[in-house]
Amino acid sequence: MEKKQRVLIAFHQDDKSQRQIAKELGISRNTVKKYIEEDLEKRKQDIRELPITDNYVTPPSYKKRKGNKRALTPTVMKRIRKMLKDNEYKRQHQMHKQQLKMIDIHEKLLDEGFEISYTTVRNFVNSEEKRQKEVFIRQKATAGHEIEFDWGEVKLIIDQTLRSLSMAVFTLPYSNERIAYLYESETMVCVQDAHVKCIDYLGFVPEVFTYDNMRTVVKNFIGTEREITDGMKNLSMHYHFKIRLCEPRKGNQKGHVERSVEYIRRKAFAHRDTFTSLEEAQAYLTEIIMKLNSRKHYKKNQTHHELMLEERIARQVSAEIIPFDASELYEFRVDKYSTITYRQNRYSVPEGHVGEWVKVKASAEKILIFSENACIATHKRSWQIHQWIMDI
Structure with missing residues (x-):
């Protein structure tokens, strides 16, 4: 970055030739030529007509070499894509916890005889599974909806x-x-x-x-x-x-x-x-x-x-809202202790009903016991287990 700035300053302000600049700075004439041509091209494109351009503070860029991939061969890419496709199937069928992670894919490739690094596998998987970021739409709520x-x-x-x-x-x-x-x-x-x-x-x-x-x-x-x-x-x-x-x-x-x-x-x-x-x-x-x-x-x-x-x-409507009966209905036989067993808890029944079948209405808070359409016992529901709720 510093050499690039010194080349441009020497060329534009000191009016030195490319040969002189290369000799004084100890760099190749081709490099000097590249910096100067880039700057002249940037000056043509810049319509602001400033004393210096953005090119002065832009680091020099270099062309990347494009070589043949020796580890990430078409066979390896095909194998990784097959494993990613299997992961997609598992996501669609509620098996997301059984997906292969990147480390599992890498180990599978090594077991199959491929010589490849984890970093190469990770970079390829990230490029294959690159997804667009989800867009969220802010909703406007409606009264009563x-x-x-x-x-x-x-x-x-x-x-x-x-x-x-x-x-x-x-x-x-x-x-x-x-x-x-x-x-x-x-x-x-x-x-x-x-x-x-x-x-x-x-x-x-x-x-x-x-x-x-x-x-x-x-x-x-x-x-x-x-x-x-x-x-x-x-x-x-x-x-x-x-x-x-x-x-x-x-x-x-x-x-x-x-x-x-x-x-x-x-x-x-x-x-x-x-x-x-x-x-x-x-x-x-x-x-x-x-x-x-x-x-x-x-x-x-x-x-x-x-x-x-x-x-x-x-949301006002003309009809009156009738409460929903939130309860469960069961039928149990009264045992020898004059109790019925519901959800691993025993609830007492008045004397005289041993051996009879009674109906039980269980809500979140109460247990109602009926015999011949008459309520014969009421208990507070217990959410513990193996409890005896007695009302003698």
């Missing part, structure tokens, strides 16, 4: 015992109103119960509910098609809403609730994590949620709750 749902894990000390709880979180993209409930499981009954409570709180049913590919929503994958579970079909038909599923590993497609899970967990339970009961923890969480929803939206000069009321007006 969509709501997003997701689960988040929360670890709390309940009655002096550390327990891992699940937090069901809903977020309205338009108003950014957040709703959250604590559960001890993520079963279908809990999912349905959270939806019933959320819709009852909102006072309206959003047109679209957005989920990721959780097992309580997606029954199975058939190629690229996904089948909705019966429980979610029943829930959507009852409330007349549409189900939208995100693409696999695309959490950004429900980014509002993804952010809300972390935000609520930090704002609520980073300050307090010890409670005497689950009910106390839920009451505390509800209080925090109300405070968060009373804050103003970061773009609109209204609180999140006020914007949610706008969504309620936009």
Whole structure:
């Protein structure tokens, strides 16, 4: 770079010949000629008419040699492309964890007798799998159109015992109103119960509910098609809403609730994590949620709750919303201890029913036992195992 500048200065300012410059600087006349011709060409192209051009501060460039590739032969390239094609097949059939990494491809080539370095394999794979960067389109939310749902894990000390709880979180993209409930499981009954409570709180049913590919929503994958579970079909038909599923590993497609899970967990339970009961923890969480929803939206000069009321007006329908019965129905025989066994827990039944068949209605919070269409026992549901819940 320095020699190039000295050549140009000597030629333009000192009016020295190319032979003199080459002799004084101790470089080849061909190199001097190359620098001067490049500079003269740049001056013709530069219309700014400056004393010096950008060529003064541009490092000299050299032609790259193009030699024959001795290790990366057409046979090797064909073999690598075959392994990359196998990886693509695995990605399309939910086998992405069984793909060959670059180190595996390199080792496979060595085992097959090819002499090639890992760097050569890596550079070729990168050039073959060069993908265009994904473009994201910022969407504008419509009042009352969509709501997003997701689960988040929360670890709390309940009655002096550390327990891992699940937090069901809903977020309205338009108003950014957040709703959250604590559960001890993520079963279908809990999912349905959270939806019933959320819709009852909102006072309206959003047109679209957005989920990721959780097992309580997606029954199975058939190629690229996904089948909705019966429980979610029943829930959507009852409330007349549409189900939208995100693409696999695309959490950004429900980014509002993804952010809300972390935000609520930090704002609520980073300050307090010890409670005497689950009910106390839920009451505390509800209080925090109300405070968060009373804050103003970061773009609109209204609180999140006020914007949610706008969504309620936009989705107001004449028919009254009838709550969905989020429960499971079973039939059990009363054993000799006058109890029935449900989910590895025993619940007591009044005397006089030993040996009889009774019907059990299990919700996320209660266990109701019926005999001859009459409720004969009510218990608080236990999510532990091998427990005896007795009411003598």
